[in-house]
């Protein structure tokens with residue numbers, strides 16, 4: 215323990231500050247700055263509210279996996295309790311219980327059942343993973359996302375028109391980071407690119423994140439993903455989810471979902487300076 219920590223402990227003890235109060239204060243100060251942590255929603259299995267059609271699928275997969283795991287856990291716990299209560303060693307009998315081996319039906323049973331369970335998990339995971347990576351090729355908006363140390367550059371293309379780039383710099387509050395404006399109820403294709411190190415594009419409200427890896431070939435599928443936005447206008451926090459250097463934690467941005475009319479206005483206001 216360092217001398218400062220020792221003296222802090224001593225002074226706390228001298229002043230008889232209850233430990234619980236110190237802990238509460240620490241917790242309060244630790245959560246006060248995290249204004250972009252989305253609120254968990256019980257209906258979505260404690261995931262935050264989502265703003266994409268793809269999010270519906272993710273919530274279903276998440277909830278389904280939990281229900282299956284909890285059901286299996288309940289069966290196992292009941293079996294353990296049953297074995298403990300009804301098959302415990304009786305005091306009167308000191309000898310070993312009958313030793314069972316080479317029980318073919320039981321061996322087949324405990325091999326097949328886990329295989330079936332893993333296969334079911336695999337089926338739904340693969341099905342939804344493929345769905346989440348689908349790209350229609352006909353997006354309403356295309357966004358090129360460049361992640362760099364330590365912010366983001368967004369370039370939107372709408373109806374063949376490329377809007378001026380939105381470039382950010384490291385910030386401590388996502389409201390002050392670069393803002394990507396998107397219309398509600400539309401297909402948006404993202405293309406990810408990094409000139410330096412691996413970053414990760416994460417908008418918690420998309421319930422999705424994707425690593426931004428430098429040096430991928432232009433047609434590499436790992437660069438692309440597509441979402442369909444739901445009719446949920448609002449400003450949503452985004453961040454880098456891959457430790458990428460000293461200002462990684464300040465690589466914040468926001469996504470603003472607006473109704474179509476407002477988006478058209480935005481595009482018109484931007485196109486004056488478009489290339």
Ligand SMILES: [Cu+2]
Pocket residue numbers: 361362364412413414454455456457458462465
């Ligand atoms: Cu980063």
